[in-house]
Amino acid sequence: MKIMTDEAEFMARAIELAERGRHRVMPNPLVGCVLVRSGEIIAEGWHDHLGGLHAEQMAIADAEARGVETHGATAYVTLEPCNHFGRTPPCTEALMWAGVKKVVVGSPDPNPTVRGDGSEVLRNAGIDVTTGLLQDRCEEQMSQFMHWCQHRQPEVLLKAAVDKNGKIDSDSAEATRFSSPESLKLVHELRADSMAILVGVNTVIRDDPSLTVRGPDVGPRKQPIRIVIDPNGRIPKNCKLMQDGLTPTILIHIKEISTDNDAEHVERVVLSDDDGELDPQRILYMLGDREIQSLLVEGGADTWQRFLDASAVDRAHLCQSPVSLPGNDGPFFGSENLENAGLTRQSTEIVDGDSISKWKRL
Incomplete structure (x- = not known):
């Protein structure tokens, strides 16, 4: 895959991937994820349809299918990884299992009852977490989900x-x-x-x-x-x-x-x-x-x-x-x-x- 040097490029690619779920994931938000090592995207994922794998889970599955090692990689994901069981297991568990060393988040979870939970769990597991990269673009893409979470x-x-x-x-x-x-x-x-x-x-x-x-x-x-x-x-x-x-x-x-x-x-x-x-x-x-x-x-x-x-x-x-x-x-x-x-x-x-x-x- 293409080698990049700018973190914003990785998040921009994750935003691009998230679009593939449009019209298919509602009421879930559009989310994209890339796994990166040494400036190169080694795997990609997105939330493709309601009930399907979340973006982080698909990216990890993509790495497995390619025979690529995920240990020590950095994950760029447009929305804070979830830490609860829904239609799929928590994405935090998937990222910890994959051995990623760092997670770069575009937007924190807009749900006030769970905001920060995913990041806290990852940090407690020794994973570096940063938030806010291309946040405006990430939130614009999932504006319907953001609005409902904030205003009901x-x-x-x-x-x-x-x-x-x-x-x-x-x-x-x-x-x-x-x-x-x-x-x-x-x-x-x-x-x-x-x-x-x-x-x-x-x-x-x-x-x-x-x-x-x-x-x-x-x-x-x-x-x-x-x-x-x-x-x-x-x-x-x-x-x-x-x-x-x-x-x-x-x-x-x-x-x-x-x-x-x-x-x-x-x-x-x-x-x-x-x-x-x-x-x-x-x-x-x-x-x-x-x-x-x-x-x-x-x-x-x-x-x-x-x-x-x-x-x-x-x-x-x-x-x-x-x-x-x-x-x-x-x-x-x-x-x-x-x-x-x-x-x-x-x-x-x-x-x-x-x-x-x-x-x-x-």
């Missing part, structure tokens, strides 16, 4: 699409698809990276969406949970979300609604504040209790603004098409809405003619 709420990503004039497709006209094919592909990647998708009932009535992950490039994974804000129970009984049975679907009301003839995959939840309104924060608390780490808010305009006004959006993707929709009397939505909600633009790129800006709450 899902990280919220708002996805909005507008036409050339910054207007949303009008509810009064026939639905028009104006985003490019590549932008639509990115939508399915966002869905694949989310544990739940949320829309308002007007979107369901107008578009009858499936809200599922489709396309050959999103990898094998189960479908995200679908959530509909439907205060007064207006969702059509014959819409796809109510009938297809593809994935659990949660309807959020402000009052009790009859569940007669609901399919098994449909659940109705009553959530409202003292004024009888739907508070996005209560929705997030409910999802956090269900260990939902990531929520994609897809629309429509009233739902976007409801979450923005409640300071309930952590990230946003705004896609602006070069196409102007004739006769569109829909509302404006753009950078000002996101800035007023406390989000900061991080980047802008052109994808198949569409301008896609990414925003984040700092």
